[in-house]
Amino acid sequence: MSAIQRAWSKKFSAEGRANRAEFWLFCLVIGLLYLVLSFVVGMIFGLAQVEQEYLIIPIIVIWIFVLILQIFLLIRRVHDFDCSGALALLILVPIAPIVLGLIPGTPGPNRFGLPPGGGYGPPPGGGYGPPPNS
Numbered sequence: 824m825s826a827i828q829r830a831w832s833k834k835f836s837a838e839g840r841a842n843r844a845e846f847w848l849f850c851l852v853i854g855l856l857y858l859v860l861s862f863v864v865g866m867i868f869g870l871a872q873v874e875q876e877y878l879i880i881p882i883i884v885i886w887i888f889v890l891i892l893q894i895f896l897l898i899r900r901v902h903d904f905d906c907s908g909a910l911a912l913l914i915l916v917p918i919a920p921i922v923l924g925l926i927p928g929t930p931g932p933n934r935f936g937l938p939p940g941g942g943y944g945p946p947p948g949g950g951y952g953p954p955p956n957s
Contacts, residue, residue, distance in 0.1 A: 827852060829939060833899065834892055837908055841899035842939045846924045849896055857889045893920070902935035903928035 830841060830849035841849075864881045897920060898908035904926050913919035928938060 826939075830896060833895075835895055837895055837898040839899055839936050840903040840928065840933075840939050841896055842903055842928050843900075843924060845939055846896060846900045850893070850920075850924070853889055853892055853896075857885060860885045890914075897923065900924065902933075903939070905929045905933040905935065 826842070826845040826848045830845045831852075833839060833841075861882055864885065865878065868878045868881075894911055894914060897911040897914055900923055901908060901910040910923070913923065931938065
């Protein structure tokens with residue numbers, strides 16, 4: 824499963840982990856979605872000749888939707904390097920999401936689960952090997 828599919832399937836979930844590829848690709852997709860939706864709303868309001876003060880309402884609704892997606896994604900991102908989801912509140916600091924997106928994830932499993940992308944961690948004896956049989 825690709826990083827985008829993985830991120831979109833968990834868009835409203837704070838469970839699990841999101842690796843750097845999933846984080847950055849989903850940020851790109853969300854950003855493009857925001858631009859396209861904002862443009863479409865602007866075009867619709869422009870063609871309907873609605874006053875500009877009413878244009879801000881759908882733009883704010885779209886922005887809130889995008890912010891919610893980003894918060895859930897950032898919670899899963901900080902889970903990847905074994906930190907509490909509360910660290911995602913740093914989304915309020917402008918540069919923090921960029922920094923959090925650059926930190927490498929914990930290799931192998933951590934308290935939030937296995938690495939994203941179907942990875943598996945070290946077996947009890949150490950080293951990396953195939954997943955144990957259930």
